[in-house]
Amino acid sequence: MKKSTLIVLKSLTWIACLWPFAVLAWGAVNNTLGADPTAHIELTTGYTTLMLLTITLAITPVRRLLPSLSWLIKFRRLLGLFAFFYATVHMLAYVGLYAGFSVQAMLDDIAKRRFITMGVTAYLLLVPLALTSTNWAIRKLGGKNWNRLHKLAYVATVCGIIHYWWQVKTGVLLPLPFTVAVTVLLLARPVLNWRQRRKARPVTV
Known part of the structure; x- marks a missing residue:
């Protein structure tokens, strides 16, 4: 591929990956995120995280x-880091907007709400992957x-999907496409x- x-292609990827965040930022500034802005932010960032993780995991197969x-490998790290970015925004929105930066409130949520526990687990699994996404690492x-180490991306994605299923109401099938993929x-x-x-097995005559 020519430089x-x-x-x-990388410029277009940056634009596509930043687009959901830009839409959220615009909506926040103009107060157009709906009746429950916090829920809208959480849904958008969580959905985008799973979308990017799924695309990242699909590159190797x-x-x-x-x-x-084979040139798709040049985009895997970028997509993975954007997935971590949206997961971080997702986590910060919960910490700041839902828990109000209260450690006790977060601990209570983790103990009482299984979807919160699974979401925190998924995020913690992504942290070492983001920290080691460098040539030096x-x-x-x-x-x-x-x-x-980076096979943990599959575990983190599965935890993220379980987090999604446990969060939505019974009968809501929004997590299904991610589950199937x-x-x-x-x-x-x-x-x-x-x-x-x-294919590598030697042919015997």
Whole structure:
């Protein structure tokens, strides 16, 4: 891929990733976030986090199935960091707007509301991934250790989806697309590994 093409695609990715935040910021300034602005912020940032995580996790399987799209790897780190950004905004909105920065209120929520517990777990799993998303961290950890650590992205995403299911009312199916997509991605990994081993197996005559 030409450098100019890569720059254009990355610029478009930045715009697309920042768009939900820009819309929220505009709505906050103009007081157009609806009757419950805090809920709107939480829903938007949480949904965007899961969307970006799912896209990030899909990159490796897509590259393995379609080698012509190997250039997608150049966007994985960027998308992952944007996912962490929205997860952080999501968490800060809860801490500031719902809990009022009260540690006791947060501890009570974690103890009493299982969806809060699962959401905090998902966020804490993302923290080491964001902190090690640098070339320096890859060199220090080594490629294999870094890859093992970053498989936590699947665990964090699953926790995020459970957090979503436990939060919505019974009968609401908004988390279903994420559930299906991540399930397919989880099942794809062993299938693709088996396919790769089969191709590498020497042919006997």
